[in-house]
Amino acid sequence: MQKEPAVSADQMLAFETDCHLFSGCGFEAPGLHSFVFEPMFSIGGFDFNKPILLALVGTFAIVAFFWAAFSKPKLVPGKLQMIGEAGYDFIRRGVVYETIGKKEGEKYVPLVVALFFFVWVMNLWSVIPLAQFPVTSIFSIPLGLALLVYLVWVPLTFKRHGFVGAFKNFTGYDPSLPGGVRPLVMVIEFFSNLLVRPFTHAVRLFANMFAGHMLLVLFTIATWYMLNGIGIAYSAVSFVMTIVMVAFELFIQLIQAYVFVLLTCTYIQGALVEEH
Amino acid sequence: MNALVHMAETEVPQNPLVPPIPELVIGLIAFAIVFFFLWKKLLPSINKVLEERREAIEGGIEKAEAAQQEAADVLQQYKDQLAEARHEAARLRAEAQEQGAALIAEMRAEGQRQREEIIAAGHAQIEADRKQAAHTLRQDVGKLATDLAGKLVGESLEDHARQSRVIDRFLDGLEEAAEADASGAAR
Numbered sequence: 001m002q003k004e005p006a007v008s009a010d011q012m013l014a015f016e017t018d019c020h021l022f023s024g025c026g027f028e029a030p031g032l033h034s035f036v037f038e039p040m041f042s043i044g045g046f047d048f049n050k051p052i053l054l055a056l057v058g059t060f061a062i063v064a065f066f067w068a069a070f071s072k073p074k075l076v077p078g079k080l081q082m083i084g085e086a087g088y089d090f091i092r093r094g095v096v097y098e099t100i101g102k103k104e105g106e107k108y109v110p111l112v113v114a115l116f117f118f119v120w121v122m123n124l125w126s127v128i129p130l131a132q133f134p135v136t137s138i139f140s141i142p143l144g145l146a147l148l149v150y151l152v153w154v155p156l157t158f159k160r161h162g163f164v165g166a167f168k169n170f171t172g173y174d175p176s177l178p179g180g181v182r183p184l185v186m187v188i189e190f191f192s193n194l195l196v197r198p199f200t201h202a203v204r205l206f207a208n209m210f211a212g213h214m215l216l217v218l219f220t221i222a223t224w225y226m227l228n229g230i231g232i233a234y235s236a237v238s239f240v241m242t243i244v245m246v247a248f249e250l251f252i253q254l255i256q257a258y259v260f261v262l263l264t265c266t267y268i269q270g271a272l273v274e275e276h
Numbered sequence: 277m278n279a280l281v282h283m284a285e286t287e288v289p290q291n292p293l294v295p296p297i298p299e300l301v302i303g304l305i306a307f308a309i310v311f312f313f314l315w316k317k318l319l320p321s322i323n324k325v326l327e328e329r330r331e332a333i334e335g336g337i338e339k340a341e342a343a344q345q346e347a348a349d350v351l352q353q354y355k356d357q358l359a360e361a362r363h364e365a366a367r368l369r370a371e372a373q374e375q376g377a378a379l380i381a382e383m384r385a386e387g388q389r390q391r392e393e394i395i396a397a398g399h400a401q402i403e404a405d406r407k408q409a410a411h412t413l414r415q416d417v418g419k420l421a422t423d424l425a426g427k428l429v430g431e432s433l434e435d436h437a438r439q440s441r442v443i444d445r446f447l448d449g450l451e452e453a454a455e456a457d458a459s460g461a462a463r
Contacts, residue, residue, distance in 0.1 A: 035292060051299065055302060055303060055306045056306060059306040059309050063310060066313065066314060066318045069318075070318040071317070071318060071321060073325035081322075085322065085326070110319050113319065115307075115311075118311075138295075138303075139292055139294075140297075140300040140302075140303055141299065141300075143300060144295075145304075148307070210292065
């Protein structure tokens with residue numbers, strides 16, 4: 001494979017720029033290939049591509065923001081600190097204290113706050129000009145985070161309830177169920193909690209961002225593709241749809257980040273809860 | 277350039293649910309960086325200030341409460357003092373009344389005593405006067421009787437010693453007779 005020295009369209013864009021309606025060129029719909037980027041450079045076997053660049057820049061941006069907001073905090077906050085405090089307080093009170101409780105939850109506040117802002121910023125890349133790619137639509141990212149959360153709440157369950165207690169917790173053991181149904185429920189619960197849960201946790205975020213990006217790319221490409229002759233009218237509609245979808249994506253990004261940390265807290269709370 | 281060529285160029289359109297390990301690792305490292313900074317440095321820092329702010333606000337409330345408490349204490353103290361003063365005044369009044377009564381009683385007793393003294397002195401005076409008068413009378417009566425008897429018998433009885441002896445005897449006889457009469461009457 002040919003490596004190009006500078007950043008090219010293949011590395012940054014998801015479609016060909018010289019293809020228009022009526023120019024004898026077919027519409028190139030976005031697909032899985034829209035999520036695969038040419039590496040900018042390779043170190044050993046590792047390809048450094050756009051999503052990784054965005055992940056690192058996003059990481060830097062989060063740390064820089066909170067550094068600016070929180071590193072020298074004042075009793076009477078400045079603007080930046082006030083914004084940071086609002087976000088922090090929203091997650092701490094609105095998510096952690098609400099689900100886990102103040103006493104037990106305090107320990108998990110840094111994790112959940114970091115998760116929320118990390119996921120949100122990685123989602124946010126989707127609509128930031130020039131970047132325009134949600135890092136969370138690369139399955140590795142949400143999967144890694146979901147596994148991390150999994151590795152928090154599963155050991156926590158064992159630590160809190162012991163082996164038998166944890167088993168009962170995972171299988172939703174309920175002596176009030178009739179004997180015949182009980183094993184069935186336990187098997188279902190076991191699979192649902194221990195095997196399916198981390199997968200759905202990751203996929204929920206990934207699929208939302210994946211689909212959102214797909215829609216944005218679709219309307220963006222269509223706007224560009226139809227920008228020829230009479231096609232301009234269609235192009236305008238597609239452009240409006242792009243704007244609408246960007247607004248919608250902004251909303252979805254926030255919701256998905258919120259849902260991700262809310263589920264995290266729910267899992268931790270489920271691990272802490274006493275047997276019934 | 278067409279789509280097919282492009283597809284060929286962008287390697288295999290792989291299954292999006294099969295995660296490339298490098299990206300997984302990079303993603304986790306990126307998250308770890310965010311988490312580390314927030315956990316170790318930035319959240320403790322902001323928590324400290326949030327706590328300080330909470331204390332500052334609650335400190336203000338506490339200060340106000342303290343001031344209110346102090347005011348209440350002072351009021352209570354004032355009321356207590358007032359009650360005490362009233363009590364003291366009442367006590368003083370009662371004492372004064374008592375003392376006044378004692379004084380009056382004392383003065384009355386003193387007056388009584390003085391009156392009795394005066395009366396006693398008066399009686400003594402009267403007694404002395406009476407004795408004086410009786411004495412004088414006895415002399416006068418004796419002189420008159422002697423003079424009268426001398427004139428009557430013509431015998432000079434002017435010899436003083438004799439004269440007085442006779443008179444005394446005579447009067448003693450009279451007194452004895454009077455006393456005998458008196459005791460006889462008393463008996």
